[in-house]
Amino acid sequence: MKLLITRPLPKTVLAAARARFDVTARESTLPMTPAELRTALRDYDAVLPTLRDMFSAEVFADVPRPKAKLLANFGVGFNHIDTKAAAAHGIFVTNTPGAVTDATADIAVTLLLMTARRAGEGERILRAGQWQGWHPTQLLGSPVSGKTVGIIGMGRIGRAIAKRCHHGFDMEVIYHNRSATDAGVPARQAALSDVLRADFVVIAVPGGPATRHLINAEALAQMTPHGILINISRGDVVDETALAAALLSGQIAGAGLDVYESEPEITPALLTMQNVTLLPHLGTAVLETRTAMGMMAVANLIAFQDGQALPNLV
Template sequence: MKLLITRPLPDPVMQAARARFDVTARASTLPLNHAELRQALSDFDVVLPTLGDLFKAEVFADVPQPRAKLLANFGVGYNHIDTAAAKALGIAVTNTPGAVTDATADVVLTLMLMTARRAGEGERMLRAGAWQGWHPVQMLGAPVSGKTVGIIGMGRIGRAIAQRCHFGFGMQVIYHNRSTVDAGVPARQVPMAEVLQADFVVIAVPGGPATRHLINAAALAQMSRHAIMINIARGDVVDEAALVAALQTGQIAGAGLDVYEHEPVVSPALIGMENVTLLPHLGTAVLETRTAMGMMAVANLIAFQDGQPLPNPV
């Protein structure tokens, strides 16, 4: 089978893919463009795409008789793929759940600590040569230990965040989820309005139309003025313009972001704020994690090639 891998992947993943497939691997780190998306469907049996490869309805409409029969997505999120349009053309879609959990949860704690303790601001000051030495009221931040964390979305990643917050920092955990679930730690499942009252509000829901702008101006207005919002989900889950306004007016105290509504473009207003921690989508940026994600995607491809049930269909 002819396989297109749309972005460079760790060496063990490439070796595993080449052992079973006729691989074409793009050297570019940028998403597929308009023509490449359509070529992927028409010229290859299977495709291993990832975030930013926008297989939207119009792409499938332009290739009504695709050669490709599987999009084995590299990543747990797949809102860049119109799964209904793919299914209508007989194209299966898989993802890589589980492999990303720990690395992504770790980044949540990174964002919480950096924002609350003003670590990014302090490092910028030091590197600029503006630090004049320690004094008792310099850069006073907010504590994390013992505070309340509100988690919106209690899936694998949400539970991993809850465990770190509860066992690592003695935080009280409350959460909102569409269905009744067990957080795996002492915690309370509450309405979203109560979650928004927490000291730290963490967004951990899947992306897609159902969650677009879930955190809008109305939701931000319910948050406490001392609260810090963390988003590691998808950028468009948060109305970025509303977030900027809430930060500018002091409606909330700060934010830690690893994803952006118009990624890779980041709002200049956010870049200019000292009370915001901005990371370049580092949630799964660990070699072991990215390798595990790739091997899971290859396992889906191999199952398809062998006529076996797909391990991770979406």
């Protein structure tokens, strides 16, 4: 079976794939071009794509009789793949849930702490040679312990964040979700407007049309002036222009972002703000996690090749 792997992956994953498939592995770390996307569907039995490999309806329409029958996505999020168009062309789509949970939750807490305690701002001052030594009013931040965290989206990652906040910092946990669920810790389900008024608001919802600009100017206006927004979900869940305006006006106190609306481009105003922590999409950037993701994608491919039920069909 001819397999295209669209980005460099950990060596263990590549070895596992090559043991079972005729593998072509792109060396570029950039997303596939429109021409490459169409070639992938036309010339390969299966593709292992990832974030920003944009398999849109237009791409599928240009290859009406694709050779490819499976897109084994590397990552839990798959909003870069038009799954309806894929299904219409007889192509299955799988993803890698579960493997990303702990690493992504860790980054959410990292952003929460860095923003609350102004760690990024402090490091920039120190590296620029502008630090003049400790003094009593230097870089006074916000406390975390005992505060309220509002989690929007209580799936695997949301529950892992709740666990860290409750057990690590004795935070009160409230959450907004489509339905009530066991958060794994004491937690209260609430309306979105109530969750937005928490001291810290963490977004952990899936991407896609249903959640695009869920956090817009109206939602940001419901946050408190001391509120801090954290986004580790998908960039377009937050209207970055509205976020920049809310930060500039003092409507909210700060933000921590690991994902961006037009990644890798970032709204310029955010780059100039000291009360914003910006990370380069590090959510799953742990070798063990990326290896687990890759092995899960390979397991989906092997199941397909062997005619078995796909473990992670989306």
